Amino acid sequence: MNVTDIDFLRRRVDEDDALRSAPELREALDSGAPGVGPWLEAFGGRTERNLVLFPLRGAGSDIVLATLLAGGTVVLGDPDAHPARTLALLERSGATAVTLPSKLVERLNSEPSAPMTDLSELNRIYYVGEPARFDLPGPALSRVDTLTLDHVEQFVARFRDAVLASMLLTLQANGVLRDAAVSHSAEEILNAARVAERHHGVVQRWLVALTEHGVLARQGDRFLGTEPISRDAVEKAWDASEKLWTGHLGAAEVAAYFRHNAERLPQLMTGEEQATLLLFPEGRTDIADALYRDTAVARHLNARVSEYVQRLGAKRILEVGAGTGATSEVVIRDLAGQATDYLFTDLSAFFLTTAKERFAEHPWVRYGIYDIDTENPEGLGTFDAVIAAGVLNNARDADATLKRLKDLLVPGGSLLIIEPTREYYEILISQAFMMTAAEDARLRSGTTFLSRQQWVEAIDRAGLSLVDVTPDDAHPLSPMSQYLFVARH
């Protein structure tokens, strides 16, 4: 896209009655519409009458603009409408194309009125997400990969800004850090904000983050304040990051979860509110599911783990810290029909109960408690593959845990590790309030996660050989800095 394209799009939006008043389109144009490219590529020069079933705040704006740029026209649909209404709108609007998330494709399939709907005008279904099929004859189905490296880099920067803004707002609300001429010690700040002792480490890391990003300045071991940030500025920062996230990198629930944590920081800090209850409200796992299962990065990495398990021909598999079963679900589904033994373990019995229901149709899945911080139980046996997805950062001592997991592998067996590898400021306002204090290199560096390089070195120290680290630096998801490490015994 170039400037002329943007001017052309502004004119097209102004000409269209339905689109003229959409502030989301203006915002997308003002930010240079970075997400338009993949859609334009997907349309491949085809001029469509396009029914857009994505919220404008999210992928919808990109699709609208790409449709206009390709010379087409837009019909806006309600993504939350009942599938019967969506089918009726498809018929009535004479849309030649529809753009929607893959979940909606599945819902249209199972809508009883589908076979009675006249979809003769519809040539193509463009969808985002899991591979989908459409049961009715006619339209071609195209999966659109909407992510670009540039888009993900922008998201990472905007999300970080929003989180830092919320940290600052929360601290300033306690009367500290509101003046560039006044300095405070960390202790004064923690006291003013009534931070519970067990959370001192987390809030001290906020101060480091705010200083590193130039929000606060440091004078020796004291912190200088800055102009008070307004709630409005904080809200705007969250809006900008949500727009880049939703429909591209994950579900709206995930963005809402972090924003909700940001709003509850005063209570989380003082210990009046528990971070666990924000992640699992009333014991529900839908937010954790969206976080661990339905993000672009989780889908990518879980699919890679399953590919490895298949490629290795692993028959005896142990998963540790299996939790909500986001990784297990993909691996177990792909293993169905092959005689295997899958031992699903976690520290918490809570997850085992849910998993037993979820995987009830696979009698070869067994369940047990396994703690990555203690010696291996007698008689546990050995495995062709051990999977540890998002759990090793809970280990008190990553080196000791890696050695124990290695002992559970047969010679030639593989350890598949998924780990975040940088400081995620969003974790510092949410799950850091419920994590175990580390006793390894993270204690010395004051970080939550080991870096990619630290994992590579730890794998080597454990006597394992590193086979692969994915995604590579050119992949659109690389700015998320979450990796799959594959190591062989």
Ligand SMILES: C[S@@+](CC[C@H](N)C(=O)[O-])C[C@H]1O[C@@H](n2cnc3c(N)ncnc32)[C@H](O)[C@@H]1O
């Ligand atoms: C971030 S979640 C893991 C995500 C998981 N793969 C999923 O799909 O839900 C971390 C998991 O590690 C488990 N965990 C925490 N400390 C542990 C320990 N010491 N030993 C084993 N599991 C642990 C937690 O109960 C939780 O289920």
